[in-house]
Amino acid sequence: MRHGHSQANQQCLIISSPERSIDAFGLSDTGEQQLASLVDAWAWPVPTRVVHSDFLRTTQTAARVANAFELAMSPDQRLRERFFGELEGGSDARYPDVWALDAQSAEHTTHRVEAVSAVAARMMAVLEEWERKAQGETILIVSHGDPLQILLTALEGRPLAQHREQPALLPASITQVGGAP
Template sequence: MSNTFLATSDHWRNRYLLMRHGHSQANQQALIVSSPERGIDAFGLSETGEQQLASIVDTWPWPVPTRVVHSDFLRTTQTAARVANAFELAMTPDKRLRERFFGELEGGSDARYPDVWALDAESAEHGTHKVEAVGAVAARMMAVLEEWERKAEGETILIVSHGDPLQILLTALKGRPLTQHREQPALLPASITQVGMP
């Protein structure tokens, strides 16, 4: 997987606002919800998440987006909708922005995340517990940006996804080994990281 053309700002055609979904019911219940079967129709935003989005939209400090592209999970769709409605934008769902699949750990306690991350630090291609490999997550996330870089120019695109995929993407964009994705500062619910053209 090549990410060199996105590694420096002078190669970007667009600006991207990488947004983690707001605080969710899965966060509230400390559960791993990573499968489409569970995540598309359930485990949306918590009351805290709704408040976060209301506050962010009211005080929006970033460039105004021209497009909203989002994971089709409920928590990301609801997050994207709050921003899209505020700026009167259409929404584009993209399955490649989904949560990293945590395999046999699905539906269990999120206390198991560090077990997987420790294995990630040893290999970006491991599939222990049938977890989606870091390399596969990076490839699909990068593919989304690469596609928009080909078909748009001068836009500000809000990308709404999940914590692990976004940390992995940011690691790839920096050209760092994917095994180091947990060294990337943790992305808080409803946080936004700007990348791309100034």
Template sequence: MDAEVCCRLAAALSVRRDRSWPPEAMLSMALRTTQTAGRVADALGLTMTPDERLRERQFGALEGLGDEHYPNVWALDAMGDEHSAFQVESLQSVAARMKAVIDAFEREHRGETLLIVSHGDPLQILLTALANKPLTQHREQTALLPASITQVGG
């Protein structure tokens, strides 16, 4: 992650910060999310809390291959939220594990703000689920940019 992008993200978050913010940032354990969350956590004085459920979507046989394979998966996603072609993690599975993180946090920290640092595809799927839209429409969400801020709820 570019240091300048992380500094801009931390600055933007500090402007939005209020007393309801928790002292932690929930994050995927992947290197790039850990780096992003680390810079933001340092700037805002947050504790980083890794959570395996915030990992990237599992792409099965396509794992580790180029990004050019994503559109093939997304085309199948548009046809059904249960498919696991190429042993890809289904939309339903991704949505369930991402929502489980939010549900657990809300039980433990009622009324507080949650900062999640994760990956584009799972976050797009989560946002679609939270909007009560069919998961097959997750690619119709506005694309999330690296190190962007998306406010959900209040």
């Protein structure tokens, strides 16, 4: 699940560092409304666990779902937003610049951006760990757009440089992986 619409989305900012994201840039009013509607009309298997990025926007998203189903939450730093380095705090109009470089190499770190391959490795590690620890359970992972698109690309076995070819993950959207559709 991608977090609900956030204050960073609302302000068109790149907010990817723990220093800015753990205690600030939570959900916007739109995000709160999205999650209320989503929980009220839940159409997916009911999760047995909620694992989430420790950033405020994902923690608030996870809390909405966890409270609705009376579940414990497990924060995991590996589910954090992709770090956008020197672009941190700037306009989100710079995302396409990074994504164009991603399409050339999943290893690039231009502008001190976290490499796509590094994001894929940490996201896959979370999934593999929970698959081992919680077999047969339905895990809801709450993270961010870029890391989730990278994860879905890795799960499909496609080259990581193609992660932007994934359909866009809208705020508060859920993509079911594994199990019955």
